[in-house]
Amino acid sequence: MSGDGLGTEGSAPAVEAAEAQGDAARAGRFWSTRRLPAALVAAVVLAAAGLFLYDVAAVRAHRPAMGWRRRLAHELATRQLGNAWVVACAAVAVLAGLWLIALAATPGLRGVLPMRRGTPDVRAGLDRRAAALALRDRAMEISGVQSVRVDVGRRRVRARAVSHFRDLDDVREDLGTVLADGVRQLGLARSPGLSVHVRRPVKR
Numbered sequence: 001m002s003g004d005g006l007g008t009e010g011s012a013p014a015v016e017a018a019e020a021q022g023d024a025a026r027a028g029r030f031w032s033t034r035r036l037p038a039a040l041v042a043a044v045v046l047a048a049a050g051l052f053l054y055d056v057a058a059v060r061a062h063r064p065a066m067g068w069r070r071r072l073a074h075e076l077a078t079r080q081l082g083n084a085w086v087v088a089c090a091a092v093a094v095l096a097g098l099w100l101i102a103l104a105a106t107p108g109l110r111g112v113l114p115m116r117r118g119t120p121d122v123r124a125g126l127d128r129r130a131a132a133l134a135l136r137d138r139a140m141e142i143s144g145v146q147s148v149r150v151d152v153g154r155r156r157v158r159a160r161a162v163s164h165f166r167d168l169d170d171v172r173e174d175l176g177t178v179l180a181d182g183v184r185q186l187g188l189a190r191s192p193g194l195s196v197h198v199r200r201p202v203k204r
Helices: 012-026 035-060 067-078 084-105 128-140 168-185
Strands: 112-114 125-127 145-152 156-163 193-199
Touching: 035 084, 112 128, 125 128, 128 145, 128 156, 128 168, 145 168, 156 168, 168 193
Parallel strands: 156 193
Antiparallel strands: 112 125, 145 156
């Protein structure tokens, strides 16, 4: 069941839908700063560079190179490309590179939903858990609803309710109406679809 309204061409709902699509196109997802991955990569690069720099300086000062660097140079010179260790290290490097590329190319912050932009210089976002809590509070006010669980995703809102009296179809209809109105009032840039499921409590 969806809370989206249907309208004819030129009607107010159609105009609102077009404006909502325009807002969604302008209000993209929030980008994560990726502080932890950036700090880990920087720490690893800094440690490796510092270790190599120290060893090179030691060799320039006529001291023997560290044992691990001599062993590494020997392994690189003697092992074949088809060796299991070489293939495993290459696979790890490729996976790490793909992970970093994915972090750089994706917005992140999946828990924040972009809201409609009233002015071009202001951006606002709504936490998905806060949105779910607000919709759940509205759903609990409906007569016949014993408990309800609301999950807010980027594309769909799913509500699973337990009704201990009233007809299930009536409760489902009321839930759909109330939650559809609640979703509109959240002011999201991209209005998610709505899915409502109602059942009786499990008898023990």
